[in-house]
Amino acid sequence: MTPLRVVGRVVLDFFASTGRLVLFALTALSHCVRPPFYFRSVGRQMVEIGYYSLPVVGLTAIFTGMVLALQSYTGFARFSAEGAVANVVVVSITRELGPVLAGLMVAGRIGASMAAEIGTMRVTEQIDALTTLSTNPMKYMVAPRLVAGLLMLPLLVLVANTIGVFGGYLVGVYKLGFNPAIYIENTWDALTTEDVVSGLVKASVFGFIIALMGCYHGYHSRGGAQGVGGATTNAVVSASILILSFDYVLTELFFAR
Amino acid sequence: MTEAAPAPDTITPDAAAKIRIRGLRKRFGPKVVLDGLDLDVGDGESVVVIGGSGTGKSVLLKCILGILDANRGSILIDGEEIVGADADRREAINRKFGMLFQGSALFDSLPVWENVAFGLLARKRLGRGQARDAAIDKLSHVGLTADVADLFPAELSGGMQKRVALARAIAADPEIIFFDEPTTGLDPIMADVINDLIVDITRDVGATALSITHDMASARKIANRIAMLHEGKIIWAGPVADIDRSGNAFVDQFIHGRAEGPIKMAVRA
Numbered sequence: 001m002t003p004l005r006v007v008g009r010v011v012l013d014f015f016a017s018t019g020r021l022v023l024f025a026l027t028a029l030s031h032c033v034r035p036p037f038y039f040r041s042v043g044r045q046m047v048e049i050g051y052y053s054l055p056v057v058g059l060t061a062i063f064t065g066m067v068l069a070l071q072s073y074t075g076f077a078r079f080s081a082e083g084a085v086a087n088v089v090v091v092s093i094t095r096e097l098g099p100v101l102a103g104l105m106v107a108g109r110i111g112a113s114m115a116a117e118i119g120t121m122r123v124t125e126q127i128d129a130l131t132t133l134s135t136n137p138m139k140y141m142v143a144p145r146l147v148a149g150l151l152m153l154p155l156l157v158l159v160a161n162t163i164g165v166f167g168g169y170l171v172g173v174y175k176l177g178f179n180p181a182i183y184i185e186n187t188w189d190a191l192t193t194e195d196v197v198s199g200l201v202k203a204s205v206f207g208f209i210i211a212l213m214g215c216y217h218g219y220h221s222r223g224g225a226q227g228v229g230g231a232t233t234n235a236v237v238s239a240s241i242l243i244l245s246f247d248y249v250l251t252e253l254f255f256a257r
Numbered sequence: 258m259t260e261a262a263p264a265p266d267t268i269t270p271d272a273a274a275k276i277r278i279r280g281l282r283k284r285f286g287p288k289v290v291l292d293g294l295d296l297d298v299g300d301g302e303s304v305v306v307i308g309g310s311g312t313g314k315s316v317l318l319k320c321i322l323g324i325l326d327a328n329r330g331s332i333l334i335d336g337e338e339i340v341g342a343d344a345d346r347r348e349a350i351n352r353k354f355g356m357l358f359q360g361s362a363l364f365d366s367l368p369v370w371e372n373v374a375f376g377l378l379a380r381k382r383l384g385r386g387q388a389r390d391a392a393i394d395k396l397s398h399v400g401l402t403a404d405v406a407d408l409f410p411a412e413l414s415g416g417m418q419k420r421v422a423l424a425r426a427i428a429a430d431p432e433i434i435f436f437d438e439p440t441t442g443l444d445p446i447m448a449d450v451i452n453d454l455i456v457d458i459t460r461d462v463g464a465t466a467l468s469i470t471h472d473m474a475s476a477r478k479i480a481n482r483i484a485m486l487h488e489g490k491i492i493w494a495g496p497v498a499d500i501d502r503s504g505n506a507f508v509d510q511f512i513h514g515r516a517e518g519p520i521k522m523a524v525r526a
Contacts, residue, residue: 117366125362128324132356133376133425134348 024216028146031139038144045148049110049207050155056109057102061160064097065089065167073176085176086186089168094195098161099153100247103206106153107213107239114145114214115235119221119228127219142219145211153207154200161199198254205250206243213239274333275300275433275465276321281330281340282489283316290316292489293330298433303459303466305476305497307511308486309520314469315359317486318435321467322356323347334433352380355431355464359438361422363410369396369421370406376429395424398461399454416447420454427458434459436468440475452478473512485511487520 072088118141121127130137165187172178213235221231276298283291290313298304308314319325320340321332327340334350342350363372373392377383383391393403399420410418419439426434439455440448452475459466459479470476476483477497484494485508493505500512510518 121364124360125358126364128319128322129356129358129362129364131324132322132351132354133379134352135375135379136348 020220021212021216024219025212028138028142028212028215031136031143032147034139036139038140041140041144042147045144046152048113049106049148049211050152053106053109053156054159056105057156057160058163060101060105061093061098061164062167062170064101065093065164065169066171068092068097068164069168069171069176073172082176083186085172085178086168086183087190089172090165090187090190091195093164093168094161094191094199095251096199096247098157098164099199099202099206100243102157102160102203103153103210103243104240106156106207107210107243108236110149111210111214111235111239112232114211115218115221115231116228118142118215118218119231122219122221123224123228137219142215145215146208149207149211150204151207153203153210157199157203161196194254198250201254202247202250205246209242209246210239213242274298275302275335276467277331277333277336278321279331279333281317281320281332282328283313283320283325284328289489291320291327291330294486294490296484296491296494298465298467301463301465303456303468303479303481304484305468305470305480305482306484306486306491307471307473307476308469309471309511312486313489314471314486315437318356318437318467318469322354322435323351352429353432355426355429355434357419357422357426357434357436357439359441361410361415361418363418363422363425365410368407368409369413372410372421373424373428375425380429392424392428395428396421398427398458399424400450416443416450419443419447419451423451423454423458427462427464430462431464433465433467434462436466436470436479438470438472439468439479440470440472445474448472448475449478455479471511473514 068089069085072085073082076082076084076088118127121141127137127141130140169180169183169187172183173180217231217235217238218228221227274297276296278294278296281291281294282289294317296304296306296317306314306317316325320327321334323339330340332339334353337346337350339347339350363369364375367375370389370392371378373395374383374388377388377391378385389406393406396403396406401417401420401424405413405417405421410421413421423439436455439451443451455466455468456479458464466479468476468479477500480497482494483497483500484491485505486492487507493503493508495503500508503509506519510520
């Protein structure tokens with residue numbers, strides 16, 4: 001009986017926590033569209049997510065672009081197809097690597113800080129204090145973060161795409177000896193609106209996931225410093241896994257023929 | 258004595274009780290915390306609920322504030338039922354409340370004045386400039402000057418944080434103020450200062466006060482009436498002057514702080 005019981009317990013726990021998460025997300029979303037709106041909080045979160053993540057995301061993007069050019073060159077040289085490097089760099093960056101890597105980096109930076117901040121507010125009764133001051137904590141804390149995540153990740157990814165493609169250009173031109181004009185022309189030829197837009201839609205979804213996981217785990221943290229630490233870990237891990245799995249789902253939706 | 262029914266004086270003769278609690282029940286899983294609690298708080302009265310750690314004093318306050326939902330029973334505020342009330346009703350009733358949290362619970366991302374004015378700003382009663390003036394005025398009521406208005410809570414000592422939290426609790430001129438262990442973590446002198454402030458402020462504002470504490474010095478100072486919570490029920494209630502001759506073994510053990518007696522401390526929460 002015991003193994004069956006364990007399986008049952010795990011399955012039930014899984015459905016219960018999925019249900020809780022979906023309810024949390026729906027409640028938070030409903031607060032995003034109902035007044036009052038906390039524009040100051042939204043602005044503050046947008047700066048925190050968008051502006052302060054720029055260095056991390058930019059560095060990630062430039063090295064990714066550089067490595068991509070280098071690696072694909074070694075691979076394509078075997079088939080004498082070196083000319084496809086610019087092509088591969090721009091498509092990989094805009095479709096996949098820009099959104100996913102920016103998402104993962106922001107999950108580490110922002111998801112963790114949201115979970116820690118909200119978790120500390122929970123264990124120090126600041127969330128209860130909001131309720132007693134006629135302020136709905138979901139509306140005041142969670143909704144602005146979701147909106148900021150949803151809006152800022154695409155902008156970040158747009159910057160990351162540009163920097164990543166530029167990283168590929170640097171390696172292509174200065175290390176691999178491509179003609180700069182031809183490299184840029186190849187890049188333009190390979191670049192399509194569909195690639196960029198699909199990447200930005202992914203970014204938006206990832207931004208929502210990051211903020212949702214940070215808020216959800218922080219909001220439900222229990223038991224002092226240890227609880228907040230656990231919430232932070234859970235926020236980053238679950239956001240990262242969800243980003244990778246939703247990346248597949250969205251790619252399937254956009255490109256499966 | 259463990260099966261004691263509520264003493265007759267638990268229920269004030271005053272029919273127009275500000276807070277009237279009947280048969281309040283709250284459990285977490287199998288653990289019953291509040292087990293049919295009855296309590297009345299008259300208009301303008303200051304009632305202190307005493308009881309050991311983990312007896313459900315905080316749960317009682319959280320049920321009244323709507324932070325926790327009671328499983329059963331009734332809580333009337335000015336005759337209006339709040340158990341099972343919808344969110345809008347709750348929020349309207351919560352506007353009558355001010356709450357001083359045990360750990361102060363100041364918002365550490367906001368400066369002192371915004372903490373104090375938070376409720377006023379949330380209700381859109383005032384612009385930011387006016388709210389700031391109102392906050393500085395409330396800070397002066399708790400013995401703080403305008404200098405602290407732009408500091409952040411982390412820059413203040415525990416006693417000053419408590420004062421700021423008190424200013425926040427009274428900022429919107431509440432009809433009922435709740436105090437959750439107001440003197441915990443303060444030195445005896447600062448504790449007395451806070452007790453004096455609580456007495457003065459509730460008298461000045463004319464507010465009804467419901468406090469929970471296990472600090473008997475504090476309870477004697479701020480209460481008109483004391484009620485003792487044990488095993489989820491009020492087992493004794495009476496005027497503060499009667500506390501030393503309650504004739505109740507539980508109360509005697511508690512107020513004299515004796516390990517020996519009918520109350521057995523549970524190790525696990």
